[in-house]
Amino acid sequence: MLVLSRKIGQRIVLPESGVNVVVLAVSGKRVRLGIKAPMAARVHREEVWQRICDLVAVVPDDAPMEKTTCECSAP
Numbered sequence: 001m002l003v004l005s006r007k008i009g010q011r012i013v014l015p016e017s018g019v020n021v022v023v024l025a026v027s028g029k030r031v032r033l034g035i036k037a038p039m040a041a042r043v044h045r046e047e048v049w050q051r052i053c054d055l056v057a058v059v060p061d062d063a064p065m066e067k068t069t070c071e072c073s074a075p
Contacts, residue, residue: 017041 012021018038025032035043
C-alpha cells in the first residue's frame with residue numbers, strides 16, 4: 001500500500017484512470033475528499049461497495065441486472 005501525506009487543497013492524481021483526489025477539509029479525525037473521475041468509473045465508500053458485493057453474491061446468475069465484478073476485501 002502506498003501511503004501519501006497531503007494538505008488541504010493538495011491532490012493525488014491517477015493519470016492512467018483519469019482520477020483526481022483532492023483534500024477539501026480536515027476536521028478532527030475526519031477528512032473530506034473531492035474525487036473527479038470519468039463517468040464510467042464507479043466511486044463508492046468501502047462500506048457501500050461491500051453491500052453491493054454482498055447483494056451480487058446472492059443474486060442468481062440469470063437475474064436481469066448489470067454484472068459487477070466485486071473484488072471486496074478488507075484493507
